[in-house]
């Protein structure tokens with residue numbers, strides 16, 4: 194696999210087999226060079242139905258296995274990934290453009306997810322049997338059934354895996370539709386599941402775009418575990434408005450604030466802001482989109498240092514030497530859209546501190562942009578999934594908190610400050626699912642829940658809490674022998690044997 198070789202898709206993974214169908218062509222383009230990386234097909238309606246039948250057929254035997262047996266398959270999968278660590282990191286870098294150092298961290302997260310999910314399963318979906326004089330009061334959990342997993346492009350291996358592994362452990366069977374912008378990574382992940390010897394039908398993979406996603410959602414399914422944009426999450430929510438019985442876990446975007454307050458180490462503040470706003474070329478749901486800075490000399494020093502650092506970071510293809518800090522955005526088309534969003538912000542009252550620019554024709558390589566939005570009236574509350582930072586200046590800390598809360602999203606909020614009182618106030622008053630202090634907004638911990646409030650999620654956080662939406666609790670009152678109670682209720686009369 195090199196940057197110039199073209200990979201040919203194996204087809205759809207259905208019931209333990211790769212099926213080469215006659216769907217329309219799906220292509221994946223290397224965003225660093227604009228070259229064709231992978232060519233395959235979009236799943237047909239018949240393939241979608243066949244996959245759904247296979248998942249339904251496999252459900253009873255898979256969910257009836259002991260937990261340890263299911264866990265064993267996920268551990269086999271982790272071994273396959275570990276064995277192919279370098280290959281997978283290279284493929285992620287080729288397909289998404291992220292630097293190799295970062296692609297390696299994604300592979301490690303995929304492997305780390307297995308043991309964490311096993312731990313989370315036991316901690317969050319436990320069995321409890323309480324003996325009472327009348328019966329045993331039992332709490333156990335059951336899988337939802339056949340569930341659809343829809344993946345986003347920015348972590349094509351890790352984020353879908355964050356739904357898939359807990360869902361399998363809980364006993365669900367899966368219909369997986371990866372992002373149409375990263376089919377090659379998904380195909381390799383499926384090959385690793387295949388090598389894990391997981392039984393046929395337990396996990397099926399259908400390649401395709403939104404229309405394939407919609408076709409999957411119209412099948413007889415019990416859950417949808419989605420990572421992607423708010424716009425898509427909303428559409429899915431609407432599609433299920435008359436099906437409250439289907440559980441939706443919607444992990445969506447953010448318009449995340451990072452507040453700079455009292456700092457003594459300017460370098461640390463700039464470094465943490467850089468990691469917050471520009472990691473993965475700004476294509477993390479956790480990226481700080483709005484940096485809120487004091488309107489003071491110290492704020493000016495921070496601003497100047499931040500602009501200088503952003504102008505000098507290395508941006509380029511993952512195989513560039515020395516390694517870049519960031520690569521391209523996912524496609525040339527997205528890069529053009531992001532430049533258009535920047536233009537709109539400037540035309541409506543923002544002022545350029547650093548202009549985001551396309552670095553090479555026909556690629557997704559963008560340099561970072563910084564826009565001062567302080568005097569912008571009614572700024573749009575939108576997630577721009579790009580290396581574009583919006584700056585707001587403030588005079589009082591209360592005002593900073595107000596600005597931080599000027600969003601309907603609520604994924605992450607960060608504070609850089611040596612003032613502990615201010616952190617307590619920030620924590621108390623800011624509405625978000627993740628609130629960080631003197632740490633970047635990016636780089637979520639898999640050992641914690643991950644999900645937002647407002648437009649960022651539907652109160653079903655993923656990561657460590659994914660176990661919660663993968664299973665439902667069942668309450669049972671049980672006693673092995675049917676007997677008459679010592680006392681019967683009034684008004685029943687005689688129950689003596691006839």
Ligand code: NAD
Nearest residue numbers: 344345346371372402403406407421422425444445446478
């Ligand atoms: P997207 O919403 O465009 O697509 C996500 C997935 O949904 C893709 O597989 C896509 O094909 C599918 N899809 C699109 N329309 C559909 C429909 N109508 N029915 C069924 N499926 C449909 O998202 P993206 O561009 O791939 O990813 C970027 C977005 O994801 C950003 O908004 C980012 O913030 C968000 N994200 C959120 C998290 C989180 O955990 N909260 C993590 C990463 C990314």
Ligand code: SIN
Nearest residue numbers: 477478479635636637
């Ligand atoms: C993401 O899921 O987009 C980001 C998670 C992280 O920053 O670790």
